[in-house]
Amino acid sequence: MTQRGASLQVAGLKKAFGPTSVLKGVDFSIEPGMFLTLLGPSGCGKSTALRIIAGLEPADAGTIRVDGQDVTDIPSVQRNIGMVFQNYALFPHMSVQQNILYGLKVRRTPEADRRRALSRVADMMGLGNLLDRRPGQLSGGQQQRVALARALVSQRPLVLMDEPLSNLDAKLRTEIRAEIRELNQRLGLTVVYVTHDQSEALSMSDRILLLNNGSAVQFGSPQDLFNTPATVAAARFIGTPPMNVISGENAPESLGRLSVHGDAKDLLIGVRPEDLSLETGAADTRIEAEITGWEYEGNNTLVKLRTSLGEAVTLSQKRQDMPERGTRVSLGCSLHALRLFRKTDGTALDKP
Amino acid sequence: MNKPLGISRAIALLGVPLVLLITFTHYPLLQSVVSSFWSKGTKIRPSKFIGLDNYAKLFDDPVLAKVMWNSLIYAAVTIPVTVALSIAMALLVNSKLPGRALMRLSFFLPTMLPMIAVANLWLFVYVPGYGLIAQVMIWLGLPDINFLGSSETALWAMMVVAVWKEAGLFMIFYLAALQSIPQNLKEAAVLEGAGKARVFRDIVWPLLAPTTVFVAINAMLNAFRVIDHVVAMTNGGPNNASALLLFYIYQVAFGFRDFPYGATLTVLLAGILGLFAIVQFKLLDRRTHYQ
Numbered sequence: 065m066t067q068r069g070a071s072l073q074v075a076g077l078k079k080a081f082g083p084t085s086v087l088k089g090v091d092f093s094i095e096p097g098m099f100l101t102l103l104g105p106s107g108c109g110k111s112t113a114l115r116i117i118a119g120l121e122p123a124d125a126g127t128i129r130v131d132g133q134d135v136t137d138i139p140s141v142q143r144n145i146g147m148v149f150q151n152y153a154l155f156p157h158m159s160v161q162q163n164i165l166y167g168l169k170v171r172r173t174p175e176a177d178r179r180r181a182l183s184r185v186a187d188m189m190g191l192g193n194l195l196d197r198r199p200g201q202l203s204g205g206q207q208q209r210v211a212l213a214r215a216l217v218s219q220r221p222l223v224l225m226d227e228p229l230s231n232l233d234a235k236l237r238t239e240i241r242a243e244i245r246e247l248n249q250r251l252g253l254t255v256v257y258v259t260h261d262q263s264e265a266l267s268m269s270d271r272i273l274l275l276n277n278g279s280a281v282q283f284g285s286p287q288d289l290f291n292t293p294a295t296v297a298a299a300r301f302i303g304t305p306p307m308n309v310i311s312g313e314n315a316p317e318s319l320g321r322l323s324v325h326g327d328a329k330d331l332l333i334g335v336r337p338e339d340l341s342l343e344t345g346a347a348d349t350r351i352e353a354e355i356t357g358w359e360y361e362g363n364n365t366l367v368k369l370r371t372s373l374g375e376a377v378t379l380s381q382k383r384q385d386m387p388e389r390g391t392r393v394s395l396g397c398s399l400h401a402l403r404l405f406r407k408t409d410g411t412a413l414d415k416p
Numbered sequence: 417m418n419k420p421l422g423i424s425r426a427i428a429l430l431g432v433p434l435v436l437l438i439t440f441t442h443y444p445l446l447q448s449v450v451s452s453f454w455s456k457g458t459k460i461r462p463s464k465f466i467g468l469d470n471y472a473k474l475f476d477d478p479v480l481a482k483v484m485w486n487s488l489i490y491a492a493v494t495i496p497v498t499v500a501l502s503i504a505m506a507l508l509v510n511s512k513l514p515g516r517a518l519m520r521l522s523f524f525l526p527t528m529l530p531m532i533a534v535a536n537l538w539l540f541v542y543v544p545g546y547g548l549i550a551q552v553m554i555w556l557g558l559p560d561i562n563f564l565g566s567s568e569t570a571l572w573a574m575m576v577v578a579v580w581k582e583a584g585l586f587m588i589f590y591l592a593a594l595q596s597i598p599q600n601l602k603e604a605a606v607l608e609g610a611g612k613a614r615v616f617r618d619i620v621w622p623l624l625a626p627t628t629v630f631v632a633i634n635a636m637l638n639a640f641r642v643i644d645h646v647v648a649m650t651n652g653g654p655n656n657a658s659a660l661l662l663f664y665i666y667q668v669a670f671g672f673r674d675f676p677y678g679a680t681l682t683v684l685l686a687g688i689l690g691l692f693a694i695v696q697f698k699l700l701d702r703r704t705h706y707q
């Protein structure tokens with residue numbers, strides 16, 4: 065079964081609730097069949113953006129195009145968009161079957177087609193023996209599947225999902241995460257997915273739009289966001305643990321070798337915990353620091369350090385033997401692992 | 417925490433409410449049942465045991481037939497009208513219209529007034545010649561109608577008053593129920609292609625069902641229980657056209673002082689109300705619990 069997704073272009077999207085500006089001009093564009101994640105901290109406007117795309121909320125400014133057609137001013141019914149709501153929004157008085165088929169019933173799809181569509185999504189979501197239950201009689205994960213089934217049964221080319229996994233336990237979350245991703249790839253439908261979990265975003269998406277305070281911080285592939293964060297905010301949001309961002313004065317000579325112009329104290333250095341090492345062998349650059357503690361995480365160990373300027377740094381390593389607290393070490397790192405940002409506005413300098 | 421209560425303390429705790437219930441509810445009801453088996457006593461002929469004669473009398477009492485019919489019409493009309501009106505008002509007041517605080521207040525106001533005051537207010541509205549309606553009718557060049565004085569209109573005029581008074585209260589219940597329906601259920605239905613009417617029919621109305629059952633019980637009880645406005649406005653007339661069951665009981669027992677027959681009618685009323693209660697609790701249990 066194949067189905068073509070829709071492309072989606074959003075330009076200059078603005079929204080204010082009274083005096084508070086929630087979206088301050090957001091742009092992005094994705095191809096049919098792509099998986100886009102809107103990522104950002106709580107309250108940054110992710111749900112608002114999704115609701116505007118769905119037509120549940122009017123935009124103050126900007127345009128939304130689905131498959132090239134401007135849908136900004138047409139009612140949500142006509143946009144042909146499926147949606148999975150943050151807390152499922154299943155109809156409590158209808159059975160699972162009635163929930164799933166509600167849209168087809170409203171749109172007067174012939175009975176035979178309805179039955180076929182139902183058995184298709186019920187198989188896909190493993191809901192076969194739950195069809196007569198009410199949502200109240202289902203576990204959180206099962207409700208999740210029903211909500212997905214309801215959004216997918218109509219085979220709409222664009223499906224929006226608002227933090228659909230936020231109420232599930234870790235194991236179920238990884239399972240359904242993989243299931244959603246597989247559906248997206250198998251059916252070729254376009255998905256816009258909202259989450260504030262950066263690892264979820266990295267693992268599922270073709271594109272990520274990182275939002276902060278209603279503005280787009282960065283738009284790109286997961287690799288782009290991880291390897292070349294556009295701002296200090298992006299660097300600090302992505303990765304577990306996130307990138308270390310410290311003053312340039314900690315390693316002035318390596319900045320010189322990167323032939324960066326300007327004063328070291330006007331720059332910030334970003335370096336991922338995995339790219340730092342405690343080994344004393346050859347390294348392009350060295351940062352003096354003191355060990356303040358460590359956290360054992362099973363597959364790796366996080367070493368907490370403080371630089372000579374008093375800034376906190378985290379290092380992640382496979383080795384499990386730990387130097388003592390208070391030991392002075394010099395952290396090695398290769399030059400190409402360093403990211404540089406302007407201290408004034410936090411934007412990245414061109415990749416050295 | 418879970419230490420069992422001493423038996424004497426348990427009896428004391430159960431005893432107080434039990435005594436009150438027995439004294440003021442069960443005993444009088446039982447007394448009514450007992451006295452319904454006796455005849456009306458006079459100075460010369462003392463009351464004597466007559467078995468089920470009073471109950472046989474129920475079947476060929478033309479006034480009772482009339483009164484039962486009135487009560488039935490009263491219930492059958494006021495209940496759906498009250499439900500419809502209170503939902504409509506709740507929807508209106510729950511929307512984002514300007515001035516809805518004022519609307520809420522004005523819809524709720526009639527409920528706060530005592531029935532007697534409401535009855536007096538409406539007497540002025542209905543009075544022929546110079547009442548509110550009469551003046552409008554005259555101004556429109558229509559014939560003046562004595563709403564409370566003619567047997568075709570008296571019952572209906574009273575139903576209007578009852579609906580006017582009760583709808584505001586039930587609106588509050590519906591308003592609370594409406595506000596507890598998650599917004600995203602309606603949005604989900606809209607995204608699936610449902611229009612406003614469809615959303616109401618498929619989502620809002622079913623989720624209001626528990627409230628509707630509750631409101632229907634209360635409206636039903638009111639239909640058989642409230643007589644203030646009958647007493648104040650028509651006194652059951654003309655020719656029993658606006659008499660309801662409870663009013664008739666009141667008349668028989670305290671007007672004609674036929675306590676045994678009044679007791680028989682009371683047993684009938686208690687039976688009817690008990691039946692409603694059973695039916696509706698069954699409904700509440702079966703139909704309206706989703707969790």
Ligand SMILES: Nc1ncnc2c1ncn2[C@@H]1O[C@H](COP(=O)(O)OP(=O)(O)OP(=O)(O)O)[C@@H](O)[C@H]1O
Binds near residue numbers: 081105109
């Ligand atoms: N209807 C509304 N009226 C006023 N303010 C609103 C409304 N809806 C959202 N907001 C505000 O807009 C901002 C963004 O809200 P939004 O729901 O889009 O955040 P979010 O990114 O989805 O957050 P979360 O991850 O917590 O769900 C918040 O500050 C919120 O308080």
Ligand SMILES: [Mg+2]
Binds near residue numbers: 110111112
């Ligand atoms: Mg949200």
